Amino acid sequence: MSTNSKVLNRADLTKRLVGKLKHDEAVVAGIGNANFDLFAAGHRPQNFYMLGSMGLACPIALGVAIAQPERGVIALEGDGSILMALGCLATIATVAPRNLTIVIWDNGIYQITGKQAAATKGVTDIVAVARGAGIANSAWVRDENHFEQLMDRRFETGGPMLLAAKIDDEPGVGKTIRDPALIRNRFMKGLGTGRGGPLDA
């Protein structure tokens, strides 16, 4: 598979992405390195860090996007994780939420479990899979500037967008606090749906 893409770095691109968020966008980051690097880019109240349920970052983000259609929602997911849940791309294409953006970090390996090869290392092209599933606005990221340009234009086509970036094999640079109930509580507070009330003062 040839994508004509520069090999990029997940932590760097995650920082660039977070730097572009000016409207309290929700970010749902998949298990492992995707959420470690989101955490390392600086915690935001609208971040959700997955500590399990591999493959569900995009479905969770879809749920947020449906519940809050006026808020931009971004899913960050690894290639191994999305390979586990390719069907959700068809669901997202069918629902077609204009406020949902998916970013796939593709290093071609299961980095966190010992760098075993994934299908994306060889023959599987995630952008082609996404287009075939019906997400027409799917693209490989050529380099850092291209990533930022694509992020800026993500609402232009009126449907969901999927970006995939070829990245290096570096592990995530941060470590998320491992407390799912706390993470969920803070995320809901960040989305304005928590029920803390005076407890949040």
Next chain:
Amino acid sequence: MTWSSTFVAALKENDVRLVAYVPDNVLTPLIEGITADNYFISIGATREDEAIGVVAGAWMGGMKGVVLMQTSGFALIANALASLVVPSQIPAIMVVSERGTMGEFNIGQTYVARTMRPVLDALAISHHTLTDEATMPFIVDRSIKQAITTQAPVAFILSPLLTGGNPASQTKLAKN
């Protein structure tokens, strides 16, 4: 009222607007009732764990949701329940049409069905087997309210006693 229209009424009464489902024969009247009603946002999911993820995300975004599935679909979601819904304290509402019992013709369904209640019990998830229309409205309404209030998932198992079971089973069961 049929069991499906009773269920639709209970969902509306409790402001449960998002319905994510994987199709099933027994669930057909419920799915048809929901997809024909503009009150609901219905999502046809490709897998049941995907449907759980959508409903979990919607809850965090402020919208209540329910997942409709068959017993074999429930067998796919143990990880989503154990590593997302339960530890995050998300009140996912689940409706499972029960196959594998009271006239099952598919041996695989009989084994799959036996995994359901042990998984629910292992995770201490409240579950109610609905067997008749007389008690169903009370059970469903109170249990949805309990799930939301206590931030805990709940499963409603639709017994063949309530639904009549899979309509294909009668002709497929051996006549011996």
